[in-house]
Amino acid sequence: MASVDRYSSDSLRRLLGSLSSVTFKDEDGQIEYFGQKVVILRRDAFQLMKSELAARNAGGTISLILGIVGRRVGGEEAKAFKSQAGFQELSVNASTPDLIRRAVEDTNMGYGKMLIRELGISAKTAIISVRNCFEAEKSARRDASGCFFTLGYLEGLFSELIGSQLRGVETNCVGKGDESCIFELGPTFEKSQWKL
16 A cells, blocks of 8 residues: 555545454453453443442542543553554644544444544644433433543543643533533643542
């Protein structure tokens, strides 16, 4: 493949398709993704964990814990993608936004349908829409966002892909009655979900 064609639309789809293979090892009761053991966790089981933590008066810390865990997971998945794709460092060039867009939008981890609405490589900003977010659930509370794991996941993923520490905020949430969850990421945010 010529270096000019290296990041063509078709070659990126083939690369992402080869990276997102899941292996079921029924004889061992094991599932692997990127060669790592994984567990399929039903959405209602995840919601049950959140509810149990909240019932034990951990409501204030659950958002922090889920955000930290999500950030770590997102960062590790970006590292795995870069490793499988043969990148040590993602060099910023004309094909970088397309590569990041395809890595995020074409890889289905079950978190929901992710779409990058805006991506500013030099400004180190991104706006991501997640339709059918696994974490969002409609609630009686219309004043608070609730996708803490997803926010952390996107922070970790984009921090690793862009090469700069990003933080974010969920501006729209299905849990508040919005059509989809919207996350804005940048190097700093005055209005942050992280309250320590």
